[in-house]
Amino acid sequence: MKKIITLIALFVVVISSAQTQFEQGMTKAFALWKEGKNTEASALFERIASADKNSYLPNYYIALMNTTAVFTEKDKTKIDLLLTKAQDALDVEFIKDQNNAELYALQALIYTGYVVADPMTNGMKYSAKVMEAYAKGKAIDPNNPRIVFGEADYQIGGAKWTGVDTKPLCAQVDKAIELFATFKPETPFSPKWGLDRALEIQKTCK
């Protein structure tokens, strides 16, 4: 009896230690990210991704961090590297699951990165891809706030060039903000970003 209990105890210890390892890792990575230690955070996500292939989240965050870095990166030669790295990480997860709306929202963001980096050269090719990625994401989850907002945000950004009417787009931003309020992430580490920027864009709409 004792033996069985010990074994069970050991088993539990092993399991729980495995769980905490992922959680600990993710928590630590987020903490580093918050502190602005992006290199360390990205490195940790990379290590978690290499050890834990069950969750899409580590690769998702590697892709997200490298993509968002593009919007502030001044050294243009780095942009391509950052986006390639983001795309590689995202591709790993796309192979496993093509039905995750969050991945499409991020895919659209990577393409947006290319457009922002050089609108004259990349605008035409990637604009269509951005819209296509959002459309695919929407087909999977029409109420994902990042997709609803991202799609509107991208078009508002281009309105100056395309002359498109921003009113219905602003309505989409309002809708996205409502969706953000009711959105329940699947796990504590699941994507939940986007509300801040949506609120900012909402202000410019008015």
Place this chain on the structure above:
Amino acid sequence: MKTRITFILLLLSTFTFAQNVISGKVLDQKGKPVAGANIYIDGTYDGATSSETGDFSFETTSTGNQFLVVSFLLFETFKNEIDVANYKNQTIKLRENVNTLDAVVITAGTLESGDKARVSVLKPLDIVTTAGSAGNIVAALQTLPGTQSVGEDGRLFVRGGEASETQTFVDGIRVAQPYGATTNNLPTRSRFSPFLFSGIAFSTGGYSAEYGEALSSVLLLNTQDEPDHNKTDIGLMTVGLSLGNTQKWTKSSLSVNMAYINLAPYQAVIPQDVDWNNPYQSLGGETVYRYNFTNGIFKLYAAFDSEKFDLNQKNINFENPIRTDLNNNNFYLNTSYKGTFGTGWQLTSGISYGYSKNKTKYDINDINTDENAAQLKLKLGKKVSNYFKLSFGADYFITKFNENFDDNISIDVKNGYDSNIFAAYTEADILFSKKLAMKVGLRYSNNSLLNENNIAPRASLAYKVSKNSQFSFAYGDFSQTPVVDYIKYSKYHQFESEKAQHYILNYQFTQPGQTFRAEAYYKDYSNLVQYDTRDIQYNSVFNNNGKGYAKGLDLFWRDSNLYKNLEYWISYSYIDSERQYKNFPRMATPSFIANHTLSVVTKYFITDWKSQIGFTNSYSSGRPYNDPNQTQFMNGKTKSYNSLSFNWAYLLTTQKILYFSVSNILGTQNIFGYDYAKLPDPNGVYNRQAITPTADRFFFVGFFWTISQNKSENQLKNL
């Protein structure tokens, strides 16, 4: 007992969790520490980030042999098997990632556009938004350095070369008839609408061993790999109608474009310096079908057009104008497959077929020609590493040309030729570092018509001197079968290939929004065809003893930082070139060469007006012409040429665009050259007539409408 087992179990598990320390230092190739590299044991959480000094140290619970991974954005990821118990104070050297954008690229001779280009001198939209280009790819390229604007011809003349010395390739496969049909001193246009192409590389010399049968230049057009989405484009223009449709499916897509051009209404309103019996009319279409496989893409490109016109042209040799009535039918088909297989192998293959039939009635003469041209191509590439790439391939060109000349009195002759050319090439791309790159190649060809073998070496080298600037050098041997005007008489004379050697030195400076290029070149021509009669005839005495040279300097500056929403570029070319070829009695500068050429192109987007406004000014110094009244050959020089063009695109709504353009707004009276009478008048003077544009200005108004799901799509790129 039980407790003992438990104890042993616990001990074992503790033992398993025993820690090994991994430590070391990360350096780059030069031995400088790399900070922020991610070092970890693959498949575990164990790892660390290197410090400012490149040092790292971490503990791992894993045992035995494991893979150590070191990754950092700017370097190639390092992966090596290590014994975790025994890996301390090790030094890891990372190799720089040569795929980075700041790696050196060979730029000598090449002007690129499109999304794959590292440094775009021309952006995809430029072809259509450059004032004066009117959607003609070639006209837009004529604003780049190294080209000559030859207004009465319309084709691409590059660095002292004849227009026929430039070959056009679509998806790597040659187009035998890239230009529309035309007659004496009426400019032609490129057959290709810029609409279906996503990348253009224009080489003004020193190009890869993959391309042959071109003495001066190659123009590489690549069709889009994937279209944006389903849509319909409608265009209403003062010169005709256009209609396009694109359908996209999961793995494949189809684009179709049709255009009908009729210049009659336009010419009724704007008087022309040409007497038309039947103004220019054409019906043309292009289609691209693409199918994506897992590892490759198949493309089919087909184009046809049918053109006709009928006009009377003044001719100095005759009292009455001479009538030309021309009908041309042209068909071009190109299929290609590009894919990857194995590890790092790339396969490109393709077949093209072109058919062109011309029926010309010139005065009372009937001239009928038809040409069948085909190419088969296979190319293999192997990426051995990021530092070494090897490619090799073979080409087979078949051309059959027939001409029937009937003067409806006494002469009725047939001329023509059958040509088969086999060629094979190999080329290596070597990157010594991020700063130094080299490309060496060799092309072998066998021409059955000329009965000759040729070996042409090509080499280029690029060295990056600082973050923003680099030098490139290119050398190459080039050969080309003489033009059809000669080789149609192959049964009377055994011709040889014409030859050229290129030496190019290039300097390029780039930083975001700005590009500066300077290129000096020297071209040596040999084996050019000469003949001894006034016109090329079957009984002319031909030889291949002609020679020539071209040397010059090309400058290019493009900037988008000067003023918000303003883009501009300036091209300047200086050339000094002489030849002794054709029936030239001595070395002389041919009539298509102007010593100085300057183009200034500006584009300004006015957000409040939802408009893009552009100006293009093209200037070239006077061109030589031969005046038989003077003793010295080619002694005349025309006055300089200048044309200022303007365009305005206005976005009515996102999907509706109104477009307006006018060429030569200042109405400069340009003269391209002079035609002299074959015989002197009774006073012994050879009379002449000026070669001028058919009209001083060209006006264009168009309305373009796109119907698609995506409301932000429009045809701005079509203009």
